[in-house]
Amino acid sequence: MKGALWVCERDLRKFLRQPAIVLGAIVGPFLTLILLGFAFGGAITHAPVAVVRESYGPVSTNFIDVLRNQQNCVYGGVNCANAYDLVDVSDLGTAQTMLRQGLLKAIVYIPLGFDSSIGNSAVATVYLDNTDPLSAAAISGLMTQAASQISAQVQITPPPDTVMTLDLANMYRDVLYIEFMAPGSLIQSIMFASIIGGGISILFDKQRGIIEGYLVTPLKQYEIVVGVLLAGVTKAMFSATTMLILAILFAGVRPMTNFFGFILIFFTLFLTSLGLISMMTAYAVRAPAPEVYQFTAFPINLILYFTSGAVYPLEGFPSWMRTMASINPEAYAIHALRVVMYKGAGLPAVIGDFGFLALFTVLMIALATAAFRRAL
């Protein structure tokens, strides 16, 4: 079994001489995380919203004040201070024209007679530019919140039967979108390392006759396979760990976890590394031509990444994509990482994920071994 260590040592020495190859596996996922994470995950701020008032009673004034001063509120896990800027517009027609021209995201319309019909179905209307669903959702959420706050303040005697209040209680601290994305980036860096540091280095070795060269030495076949996989896993773990550190330093990721949690995180990364390295090794060894491998490896990465729930919750997927996610090892790995990192969950919460990942990994090791046996 010592032979495996030497095969691994050779590979790692080469890697140390040219770490740029695997650094490439970190740069891509890191840029994706930073650019996508900050672009998508940011709270809506300074959205222009018009106020059109035809009624100037105390309730509507109060409502506008609440809207104006809405601060430190949280909506959808996002801090919404300064979500919008209110501007006064004299009439509804002008405001609607402005919205159509893209100058406004929404209009708060307080119609004539609004204040006098309080307690008797007083209706104010919020016109939304719903071609921008994210802004529309954020603004309507804030408006609704303000409206229910006013409803609660207004004392109506006798109280109408229909009044009810809903309390929202967050189970966890607020998780920023970029944090939501980070586990996917860790897994993506493993996948990149598997494609580059795993598959392509084997492809080169095979082409240069080095794999065949092993055959004239006393190295056993299983030692070669184990050595190659071991080196690949080391490289993948190196890039995933670097990604984790970068995510904590630059993306504001704060894993809420204790020491045991970190063990779970690294075990997840290890299982995923072993599985993906074995998969890409098997593919590289059996690929009909190096070009075929190079052109197909990155689309494979895209499919696995975007059907894993890395950037959007699985609950938002159409059913065919959910089916793909259910057999996607990255989906299980990302689920496990999120649960441990942001919920501080223990082993029972991730045992199912580990089960699937272990099954996948065993299957891929078998595949890689078979591929080597046929190639050697």
Place this chain on the structure above:
Amino acid sequence: MEAAVQILDITKRFGDLTAVNKINFAIDTREIFGLIGPNGAGKTTLIRMLTTIIPPTEGTAKIAGYDIREEQDQVRRSIGVVSQATTLDVELTAWENMNIYAKYYGVPAETRKERIKELLDVVGLGDRASFTVGSYSGGMKRRLELVRSLIHRPKVLFLDEPTTGLDPQARSAVWEYLRGLHEKQEITVVITTHYLEEAEALCDRVAIVDYGKLMALGTPTELKRKVMGGDVIEAEVGVLPNQALEALKNSQIALDVKKRENILTVLVKSGAEALPRIVELVGRNGGKIRTMTLREPTLDDVFLSFTGRSIREDTAVTNKRFVSSWAGR
């Protein structure tokens, strides 16, 4: 003395193609043995079987007394192999390349240190040990591969086209070092090559392989004598009517006559005797000779007579293939 390599009816078939067809011969201990033949003749397949990379379809061979079918592990520990394409890691230093290779063979740490130093010194790379191999010239890489394959003190060393792609100077340096190593160590060397001057310069005995079969075996001198029995006369002719060629062929002087373009090659028993008689015979039949040279036969002549073609034509083809395979990359 037991043979270092004993080949017994070895055969390899790939589907319908018989790459190696029932070859039998033995290589003695401490011999430098050459396997020559054009590309596709079966020599690489033969070497791949002897070095346990692929199993024979039929027959077997014994290397240092171990069967290549039954005792692969012992065979692998007894052989050193330098393959045609370089398998050095260019990112690593010469020392690292040697050290990792030694580890594959389980050479203990202390011995490793000594041997690496000793071997690198032998091929003049001692002061370059800590340079990455990427900075080496082609000849230096070849020398490094040569000593890397000796790190575990193998009994038999296989060299597949050891100087292909090297310039003449680097080539003769590799030969020099190879001779030196062979003198110092108790080792049998098997070389495949299509450079016949390489085989002549290095080998004690050569085997000519073509179409998967053993065509001839012996020392270069033996082979030349066996085929030619004498000297070669090469004549550049101006005019050579057919009747002159026929007359030569039918005469008692010539053992063999070949004409390609305006070069006439005549094999004779004794050059000094035949030279004037050929001039006379050609002249009498209306031919005209411009220049004439008398030379010792070379392995090229031997090769030509056994395979019916010159190995050089084949080399040209190989080189073209080599170029196109690089261009295609």
